[in-house]
Each structure stands twice: as structure tokens, then as C-alpha cells.
Amino acid sequence: MRPEIALPILIPLAAGALSLLAWRSHAAQRTLGLVGTGLLLAASLWLAASTWQDGILVMHMGGWPAPFGIVLVSDLLGAIMVVLAGITGFATAVYSLVAVGREHERFGYYPLLHLLLAGVNGAFLTGDVFNLYVWFEVMLVASFALLILGGERAQMEGAIKYVTLNLLSSALFLSAIGLLYGMAGTLNMADLAVRLAETGSNGLTTVIAVLFLVAFGIKAAAFPLFFWLPASYHTPLVAVSALFAGLLTKVGVYALFRFFTLIFTHDVAFTHEVLLWIAAATMLTGVLGAAAQFEFRRILSFHIVSQIGYMIMGLALYTPLAIVGGVFYIVHHIIVKANLFLISGVVYRLRGSYELARLGGLYRSSPGLALLFLIPALSLAGMPPLSGFFAKFILVRAGLEAGAYTVVGVALVVGLLTLYSMIKIWNEVFWKAMPENDGEPNDDVMNDDRPAQPAGGLALLYLPVIGLAALTLGIGLGAQPFLELAERAAAQLLDPTGYIHAVLGDAAGIRP
Amino acid sequence: MESMMALVVGGLYAAAIYMMLRRSIVKLVIGLVLLGNAANLLIFTSGGLTRGAPPLVPDGAAMPAGAVADPLAQALILTAIVIGFGVLAFAVVLIHRAYEVVGADDMDRMKDTDT
Numbered sequence: 001m002r003p004e005i006a007l008p009i010l011i012p013l014a015a016g017a018l019s020l021l022a023w024r025s026h027a028a029q030r031t032l033g034l035v036g037t038g039l040l041l042a043a044s045l046w047l048a049a050s051t052w053q054d055g056i057l058v059m060h061m062g063g064w065p066a067p068f069g070i071v072l073v074s075d076l077l078g079a080i081m082v083v084l085a086g087i088t089g090f091a092t093a094v095y096s097l098v099a100v101g102r103e104h105e106r107f108g109y110y111p112l113l114h115l116l117l118a119g120v121n122g123a124f125l126t127g128d129v130f131n132l133y134v135w136f137e138v139m140l141v142a143s144f145a146l147l148i149l150g151g152e153r154a155q156m157e158g159a160i161k162y163v164t165l166n167l168l169s170s171a172l173f174l175s176a177i178g179l180l181y182g183m184a185g186t187l188n189m190a191d192l193a194v195r196l197a198e199t200g201s202n203g204l205t206t207v208i209a210v211l212f213l214v215a216f217g218i219k220a221a222a223f224p225l226f227f228w229l230p231a232s233y234h235t236p237l238v239a240v241s242a243l244f245a246g247l248l249t250k251v252g253v254y255a256l257f258r259f260f261t262l263i264f265t266h267d268v269a270f271t272h273e274v275l276l277w278i279a280a281a282t283m284l285t286g287v288l289g290a291a292a293q294f295e296f297r298r299i300l301s302f303h304i305v306s307q308i309g310y311m312i313m314g315l316a317l318y319t320p321l322a323i324v325g326g327v328f329y330i331v332h333h334i335i336v337k338a339n340l341f342l343i344s345g346v347v348y349r350l351r352g353s354y355e356l357a358r359l360g361g362l363y364r365s366s367p368g369l370a371l372l373f374l375i376p377a378l379s380l381a382g383m384p385p386l387s388g389f390f391a392k393f394i395l396v397r398a399g400l401e402a403g404a405y406t407v408v409g410v411a412l413v414v415g416l417l418t419l420y421s422m423i424k425i426w427n428e429v430f431w432k433a434m435p436e437n438d439g440e441p442n443d444d445v446m447n448d449d450r451p452a453q454p455a456g457g458l459a460l461l462y463l464p465v466i467g468l469a470a471l472t473l474g475i476g477l478g479a480q481p482f483l484e485l486a487e488r489a490a491a492q493l494l495d496p497t498g499y500i501h502a503v504l505g506d507a508a509g510i511r512p
Numbered sequence: 513m514e515s516m517m518a519l520v521v522g523g524l525y526a527a528a529i530y531m532m533l534r535r536s537i538v539k540l541v542i543g544l545v546l547l548g549n550a551a552n553l554l555i556f557t558s559g560g561l562t563r564g565a566p567p568l569v570p571d572g573a574a575m576p577a578g579a580v581a582d583p584l585a586q587a588l589i590l591t592a593i594v595i596g597f598g599v600l601a602f603a604v605v606l607i608h609r610a611y612e613v614v615g616a617d618d619m620d621r622m623k624d625t626d627t
Contacts, residue, residue: 130588137595144602148609156610157622160537163603167544168532170599174551174592181585182558231625 004050005059005072007043008082008121012036012089016114026102029110036114037093041086044079044121051079052485056492056502058127066504067191073127075499076489077327081124081254084334087471088246089117091464095342096239098457099349104149104237112149116142116243123251127503129177129187132255136173136219140166143248146240147232158232165228169218176211183208190503192263193496201266209264209271216259220252222312223281226305230289233304234297234354238345241297245304246338250330253311257326260315261493268318275316280410283309287417296344296354296429299421300337303380306414307333313411314395317402323490324483325394331482332387332475336376339468343373346461347429356425361434370430372462375469377426379476381419387475390483517557524550535619537607544603548596552589559585 015036022028051057051074059072074082093113100109119139126132148159181187183204184195196205214225221229229249233241256275264271286306293299311333314326344354346369351359363370379386382393392415399408475482492498524546531543559582567580614622 130591134591134595137599141599141602144599144606148606151609151613153613154625156606156613158625159606160540160610160619160622161625163606164532164540164544167599167603168547171528171544171547171551174548175554177588178551178555178558178585181555181588182560235625 002050002057002059004043004047005057005074005125008040008047008086009072009118009125011040011043012114012118012121015039016111016118019111019114020108023108026105029105030097033093033096033110033113037086037089037117040117040121041083041090044082044086047074048076048079048083050074051076052488056499058502067186067188070131071127071188071190071503072125073189073499073503074125075492075502076485077254077257077493078124080327080331080485080489081250082121084250084331085117085120085124085247087468088243088334088338089113091338091342091468092239092243094464095242095345095461098460099239099345100237107149108145109149109237112142112146113243116146116247120247120251124254127189129180129189129192133170133173133177136251137170139248139251140170143244146243147236149237149240152235155235158235161228162232165218165225169215169225172211172218173215176208176215179204179208179211188503189258189262190496190500193500194504196263196266205264206267206270209260209267210274212259212264213256213271213274216252216255217278218252219249220256220308220312221249221282221305222252222278222308223285223305226282226286226308229305230298230301233301234295238297238341238348242338242341242345245300245341246334249304249308250311250334253308253330256312257315257323257493261318261323262496262499265496272316272318275312276404276407279309279313279316280407281309282306282312283410283414287414287421290421291417291424294356294428296347296356296359296425297341298354299425300340300344303418303421304337306418307337307380309414310392310395310411313399313407317395317398317404317407319398319402320487320490320494321394321401322398323493324486325391325398327486327489327493328394328482329391331486332379332391332472335468335471335475336379336388339376339465339472340373340380342461342465342468343369343376346458346465349458349461356428358435359429360432361430363430368462370426372465372469373430374426375472377422378419379472381422382415383419385476387472387479389476390479394483513561513563514557517553517561521550521553521557524553536617537610537619537622538617540619541600541603541607545600548592548600552592552596555585555589555592 015032019029019032057074061070116139119135119142122135123132123139126135144163147162148155184192186192186195218225233244283306286302286309290299290302293302311326311329314322314329348354353359379388382388396408396411528543528546528550531539562579562581565580567576567583569576611617
């Protein structure tokens with residue numbers, strides 16, 4: 001019995017329940033927010049350390065043996081994702097102390113935050129397809145409510161698109177589960193891998209694989225199913241935006257990685273070829289969308305889409321090096337993207353707008369913030385020696401080795417356009433002079449009021465930004481250990497026998 | 513029986529997609545309801561339809577005798593129905609609030625956040 005597998009799910013669930021009990025006390029909810037996410041981060045690091053030392057860990061829920069009961073499995077990819085969820089959750093909780101006002105806490109911000117983290121971690125750790133669906137829904141319900149916290153018109157409009165497309169994706173996911181169960185008679189991922197390898201390739205398996213691909217593609221915001229993301233991600237509280245940007249789409253990417261390395265590897269020539277073109281189109285449309293935008297958070301939202309393309313490219317090339325690149329990219333991206341959204345929130349605090357045209361002069365007034373913006377922004381564009389450089393370098397090299405020159409070309413062009421986009425933000429927000437006040441009322445989505453800050457308020461906003469920027473620098477300057485981690489995670493993904501054996505044990509051979 | 517269920521499921525999917533393509537947000541939610549039900553029926557059908565054979569284990573035996581209905585598919589649907597109910601309750605409240613804020617039951621007038 002390894003308790004650390006269940007802890008990343010139990011801690012946020014318990015913290016969420018306790019915050020509900022402390023509904024009336026804002027102080028208690030804030031403390032629980034900090035303590036809960038802090039404990040979650042510690043537990044996730046413990047889980048990652050155990051998984052690194054002892055290999056794939058498995059927990060049979062309720063004591064039922066593997067193909068019959070639900071299992072929680074922690075392989076390295078799952079453990080890495082849980083750690084990233086812990087980091088993002090903790091950074092958001094610290095940031096929320098100042099950024100989220102009482103009027104939002106009153107409607108259950110903290111319980112929802114914990115519930116969201118529980119759903120995300122459950123999705124990363126489960127070894128059962130239907131259980132994955134349940135965790136997806138836990139995560140979605142929490143995200144729906146977080147998205148509309150505040151009740152602005154833009155939030156409602158964004159939420160309708162977000163809710164509709166995510167429910168459509170859930171229904172497709174459910175249909176695919178039904179067909180898969182009808183065909184294979186099991187929903188345990190390891191058991192599915194064994195059974196599908198036995199039956200070999202046939203048309204129905206490929207249809208089901210593509211159904212899963214579409215369902216997860218919507219969640220991951222892959223081309224051409226990404227429209228809900230830029231329509232909604234710039235509307236909620238900025239802390240919520242950062243959390244969503246860091247974690248939610250990556251759950252879809254994680255599910256793609258899991259399904260298309262473990263279960264659906266029967267027809268790589270078809271499924272992964274489709275994935276490769278999706279990756280290229282996702283990168284390109286995302287970055288072109290961003291180039292056309294002049295609002296801080298919308299630019300960042302479109303960049304989420306284009307970055308998803310890089311991760312899917314790693315999966316689609318399906319060589320050891322490419323998977324390493326994909327995993328490394330996810331690690332780099334979650335930290336950088338959450339950080340950029342947090343910075344956009346700080347800028348909004350200082351200037352009261354997300355519109356680039358209304359911003360300016362921040363380099364003069366807050367040079368520290370300008371530097372803090374440059375680190376994740378240049379990392380996103382892939383400048384050495386930051387984390388994004390190594391992520392892109394590995395992917396490009398893997399693409400060249402695999403002979404996928406078109407995708408490599410697209411990846412490089414997109415990298416350049418990302419740099420253009422980041423420099424646009426730099427020029428407009430930090431470098432140019434502050435525009436004259438044109439006297440127009442600020443018609444932005446006024447999510448955060450801007451009351452006079454208590455002393456030390458801004459420091460609490462800077463703290464998570466500095467922490468995440470330090471992580472970005474650390475991953476870039478000391479890339480070797482992270483690379484080894486990604487290499488071992490990729491090795492586990494590409495050789496599923498270890499996973500299957502860990503879950504099914506000796507039962508792998510004898511089928512009833 | 514299975515082929516008839518297949519037709520019903522297909523009809524539900526078609527109706528759901530048709531409703532979701534309408535501009536009215538009320539019809540959108542009706543489409544989502546139908547879509548959820550279609551998926552549930554699909555799971556039910558793909559588990560195999562066996563009539564009058566409950567999966568009961570006789571006293572002293574290790575497994576039920578003969579062919580029995582598959583209880584797992586039904587357990588899955590039960591879970592999916594509960595989740596679907598919760599999510600749809602949220603969706604109904606959301607469209608009500610959206611209707612109040614925007615003042616229209618028309619997707620074409622909810623384009624502020626599009627680009």
C-alpha cells in the first residue's frame with residue numbers, strides 16, 4: 001500500500017470540503033487555500049520521488065484486483081503532471097490572496113479551486129478509462145463555475161461556448177468509451193492495451209481511436225476544435241485564467257499521450273500521421289490568431305493553442321527523442337504560460353487595462369516587472385538559455401531525424417512568429433511611452449476591482465511570478481536533470497509492458 | 513433488438529446535432545440533453561442486450577450460471593446520468609443568466625468575445 005498515490009487527490013478534496021464548511025470565514029478559506037495547495041505540492045513531490053525510485057506505482061481501489069476494480073497508477077509522466085499541477089495550484093493560491101477579492105470568495109472561489117485540482121490530479125493518476133471520464137467531469141464542473149465567477153457579460157458569452165464545446169467533447173468521449181467497452185469488454189487501460197494488441201488492427205479500432213482523438217482534441221484545443229479557448233480564456237479572473245492556461249488543456253494533451261502510446265498503437269501510420277498534421281495546423285493557426293490580437297490575455301490565449309501544437313508534434317513523431325521533447329515541452333509550457341497570465345494580471349493591477357493601446361511606460365516605472373516578463377516571454381519564443389529553447393531544440397531535432405521536414409519548418413516559423421508576438425507585447429506594454437489619457441471610460445472586463453492596495457499587496461502578487469520565473473531559468477540553465485526525467489518518462493511511455501505488468505501483475509498472462 | 517436500439521441512438525444523435533446547430537440557446541441545451549442520452553443508450557446497447565437474466569450468483573457458486581446481463585454497462589450509465597444531470601443543471605442556469613445579461617436568446621448576438 002503506497003499512500004502517496006492517493007494523496008494528490010485526497011488533499012484537495014479534503015481542503016475543498018473544509019473550505020465549504022468554513023463558508024463564512026474568508027480568513028479560514030484563504031488559509032486553507034494556502035495550506036491545501038502547499039500540502040498538495042509537497043505530496044506531489046513525494047509521489048514523484050517515489051515513482052522515480054521505485055518505478056511505476058499502482059493502487060487498487062477497494063482491494064479489487066486490476067482488470068475488475070479501478071486502479072490509480074503513477075508512472076513518471078503522471079507524476080510529473082501532478083507535480084506541475086501542484087506548482088500551478090500553489091502559485092495561484094498565493095496570487096489569489098491579493099488578486100481575488102471578497103466578492104468572488106463569497107461565491108466559493110476556494111472550494112472550486114480545490115475541486116478543480118482534485119479533478120486534474122485524478123485525471124493524471126487514474127488507470128481506468130471511465131474513471132478518467134469522471135475526473136474530467138469533476139474538473140469541468142469546477143472550471144465552469146470558476147469561469148463565470150463575477151457574472152460579467154463577456155464571461156457569460158465565453159462560458160456558453162466553453163460549456164457547449166466541452167460537453168460535446170464529453171459526449172463524444174462517452175460514446176467512444178461505450179464502443180470501446182462493447183468491442184474489448186474492459187475499460188482498464190493496461191488490460192485494453194493487452195486486448196487490443198491481441199486483436200490487432202481493424203477498422204473499428206481505428207474509428208474508436210479517432211473518436212477519442214476528437215474528444216481529447218477539443219479538450220486540448222487542437223486544430224480545428226480550439227475556438228472555445230480564445231473566446232473564453234480572457235474573460236475570468238486573472239488567477240483563474242492562469243490556472244486554466246497552465247492546467248486544463250494539458251489534461252487533454254496528457255490524455256492524448258496516454259491513449260496514443262499505451263492503447264492505440266495498432267495503426268501508427270494512420271493515427272499518428274493525422275496527429276502530425278493536426279499539430280502543424282494547430283501551431284500555425286494559433287500563432288497567426290495571436291498576431292492579429294491587441295489585447296494582452298487574448299494574445300496569450302492564442303499562444304496556448306499554438307503551443308499545444310508543439311506538444312502534439314512530439315507525440316505524433318512517435319520516436320523516443322520526440323516523446324522526450326513533448327514531455328519536456330509540457331513541463332516548460334505549464335510554468336511559463338501560467339506565469340505570463342499572472343504577469344498580465346499584475347500589469348492590469350498597475351494600469352487598469354489589458355488593451356495594448358492603453359498600456360505603456362511600464363519599463364520606466366517598474367523595470368523589475370519588465371525583466372520578469374522577459375524571462376517567460378523569451379522562453380515561450382524559445383530563446384536560449386531558457387527552458388523553451390531546449391524544448392523546441394529537442395522537438396526540431398527529433399523532427400529532422402524522422403524526416404518530417406514540413407512540420408519542422410512550420411515549428412521554426414511559428415517560433416519566429418511567437419517571438420514577434422512577445423516583442424509586440426514588450427514594445428506596447430513596457431517600452432513605449434504611456435499613452436495620453438484619452439478620457440474614455442475603461443470598457444474592459446472589470447473583473448478585479450482596483451481598490452487601494454494594502455501595504456505588501458503587490459509583493460504577494462510578485463512572489464509567485466518570481467518563483468515561476470526562477471523555475472523557468474532553472475530548467476533552462478540546469479536542463480540536464482529535467483532532460484533525464486523526461487527521457488525516463490518517455491521510455492516508460494514507449495515501452496508499455498512495464499505499465500501493463502505493474503497494473504495487471506501476473507494476471508497479464510491468464511485471461512478468463 | 514440491438515439493431516432497433518442502434519437506429520434509436522442514431523436518431524438521437526442526429527436530433528441532438530440538429531438542435532445544437534440552431535441559434536437559440538434554449539435549443540442548444542435541449543441538444544446537449546439529447547446528446548447525453550444518446551451516449552448513454554449507446555453504452556447500454558454496446559454492453560449487449562440480455563433480457564430476463566439478472567447477474568445473480570447462486571448460493572455457493574463462484575460465478576452466475578449461463579449468460580447474464582452485463583451489470584457494468586448499467587453501472588457506467590448510472591454514473592454518466594448523474595454527472596450529466598449535474599452538468600445540465602449548471603447549463604440551464606447559465607443560459608438563464610446569459611439571457612438576463614445579454615437580453616437575447618440568440619447565439620448570433622453573443623459575439624463580443626469572438627475575434
